[in-house]
Amino acid sequence: MKGTVYLNDKTGIVVIGATGREASQVIKESEALYPGIIKAGITPGKGGSSELPVPVFDTLKEAVKDPKVGKLLNTALIYVPPVSVLDAVMECLDNGIKVLYIITEHVPIRDSEVICQEKVRRGAIIVGGTSLGCFVPSVGRIGAIGGKDPTVAFRDGGIVVISKSGGLTVTTAEMFKRRGWGTYMALAIGGDIISNTTYADVLQEIKGDSRVKGVVMLGEPGGSYEEQVADLIMAGGFDKPVAAFISGRFQERMPEGVAFGHAGAIVERGMGKATDKIARLEAAGKKYPVKVAFYYHDLVKAIESLGVPRDFEDSTTEHVKPLYSTF
C-alpha cells in the first residue's frame, strides 16, 4: 500500500453533501488535480444530476450498490451543515464506510460525542470535525487542503504535519518545503473539543512506517490532546523525531475572560494551558527526540536539530525582500 490508512492508493472517496458551494468546488478541483480519486457524491434530491464530474446519488445506499462505483467507495468526505453531520456519519457507518472526514465546522459537541462513541463501537477512523482534509503528495489529497495549486506547499518527502488548524497545516508544509523538507503526509485533525482523531492516534498509526522521518505537530490550548503525545512518547510508544509548536501562550496574559475550565482542570489537573502543554512536551524531550519551538518559525530549526534529513535543497535566501515597498 502506498500512503497511510488516512489516504492511500486504494482510497475511493464519496462526498456527502456534494452539490453545496464548497463541496462542489473541491470536487471539481480534485478531479482536475487527481482524476478519479473522488468516485461519487451524495445529495438527497439531486440523484442523477450531471452538474458534477462524478455521479450523484440521493442516498449512500444507492451509491454503494452501484455496479460501477459501489465497490470502490471506502472513504467519506462530509460537507453537510453542522446539525446534519451526525446523520451523515451514521449513514456512512451503516453503509460500511470505515474512513470518514468531517470538514464541517461548528458541529455541536453533543453530536461529536455520539459520533466518537459510535466510531469506537464500529472500529472506524474519523478525522474532524473542522478538518481541512489530508494530503499525501505521493498519492493525492482529500478535501480542499492546498487549494488550486498544492505544489506551492507540497512536495514528496519524509515529514508528517499534524495540526488542529487547517490553514497552518498548509502554511507549515510550505515553510518546510522552502527549507528542503518535503511532506509525507499532512493531516488537519481539527480543533474540536471532542476530536475523533488525535495527534496520538496518528502517531500510533504511523509509528512503524519507515517513510516517516519526522513529525511536525501544531497544537493549541484547551483539552489534553497535546499532553497525550508527551505521554505516548514517554511510555515508549513513538520514537521518531517530533518538533512541536503550541500556540496560545499569550492568551494566558490576556485580561481574564469568563472563568471556564474549572471542571476540565480537575479531570486533567495541570493540563489545557499552552504553557502546561509545552512543559510536558519539553519534559519528554529530555529523554526522547522531541523539541518545542518558541516561535512558530523556529520549527524548522527544531527539525534540523533533531537530525531529520533534508529531502531536497534549501531554496531560501539570507534576507527576504518585500515584493513591494512604499517607504
Add this chain to the structure above:
Amino acid sequence: MKLYEHEALGSIFKKYKIPVPRYVFSAEMNDAVRQFVDKEPGVVIKSMVLVGKRGKAGAVKVVSDKSQVEKVFSDLATREVYGERSIGALVEEKLDIEKEFYLSVTYSTKDRAPAIIFSEHGGMDVEEIDPKLIHTYIVSDVRSVYPYQIRQFLAGIGFSDKELLRPLSEVIVNVYNAFWGSESRLLEINPLVVARAGDKRKIVAADAVVILDDDASVNPAVVYGARSAQGRPLTQREQDAILIDQGDHRGKAGSYVELDGDIAMMTFGGGGSTVTAETAIEAGLRIANLTDIGGNPPAEKMYRISRIILSKPGLKGVLVCGGTASNTRIDVTLGEGLAKALDDMNAEGKLDKNLVWVVRRSGPEYVKGLKMLHECFVRNGIRGEVYDSQLPITEAPIRLKELLIKHIAYKPEEVV
C-alpha cells in the same frame, strides 16, 4: 456561552428537576423582592455577574436582619465584581446547611467522554480541594445513564452518607441529563448542599454555573442574547462586527475582540491568527484587537471588517497577515475589500497616513491580490511593505516591529 445563575435556574435546573432554593431575581428593588423577603426568615443575596469567585469578592451576602435587605440588595445589584458590572441580584432562601458537596459535569478530552466530577468536600474553590478527594465517573456510553451506576460509583469511592445514596444518585443523574439535554460544555454546582428541613434532609443546588456549547443545535446567543466572553459588555466595534456575518454564511469576517493596544491586527484563519497575534505580543507589539477572517468571505465583508479594525483611535501600525490560504481569494479580500475600504476612508479624510503597514499573505490569486493592494497603497500614500509566503508567517510581526521603530520611533513593550 456562560449563563447567569438565575438563567440557569429558570431555564435549565427547573426543566431537569434539579432541586434549588426558593429564589427571586430582579434588576432593582421592587415589590416582588419585598414580598419574597417577607416570607423568609433569612435570605442570601448574590450579585448577578458571569465572573466566578463571587464569594471572595464579597458579592454574596447572608442577610438575617431584614432592615438591611434594601441596602445590601441595592449594593449587590449594581456593584462591579472583578471589573464586571452586576446586572441585578438573586435573592434566595437561606438554607440550613449540614454539609456541602462539589458536583460538575464536563467533557474530558482524556477520555473523549462526559465526566461527572464529585467531591464530598465542596463549598471551597475547586482548586483548593485536595485532588485525592475528587472523584470522576466517565460516561462511556451516553445512551444509558442510570442512578444505579452512580450509586455503584459512590459506593466505590467510599461515600460516607448511606442514607443519601438513592436521592443523591437521582440528583446526579438529573444533573447529567441537564448537561446533556441543554448541550452544555460545563455544568457545575458548588456547593451542592445537604440542608435540614424540619426533621428531614434534602439535597439542594446552592449555586449554578452553566456554560452552553456555542455550537449547540439551538444557538444560545439567540435564546439568551449575545454576550462578550470577557465578562464585559461588547464594545460598539465588537457589536458592529457581529452584524457582518449575520444572515450571510459566505466566509467569516465578523470576529473582533477589542484590546488596549495600538497595532491593528487583520489576520486570517484560526491557527494563523493565533500564531501571528502571539508572535506580535512576544515581539513587544501592543495589539489593538484580535480577529480571525477566513472561509473565503466576499469583498463586502472584508470591506466592513477592515473599516471596523481601522476605526480604533490611537493606532500606530497595521499587520495584515495570513498563511497560504486553500480557499480564501486574496484578490477579493485584499485587492478588492481592503483596498476599497482604504480608498473610501481616504476620500472621507479618515485614513491616518502615519500608520506603518506590513502585509504577508499567500493563497488563491495572491500575485494579483497583493499587486492590487500595493497599487492602493501607492494611490493613497500609505507606507508599508508587502510580502508573500517567502517570508515565514511569524516573521511578519517582527518585521513590522523593525519598521515601527525605524519610522515612528515606536517603543515596544519589554517582554519577560
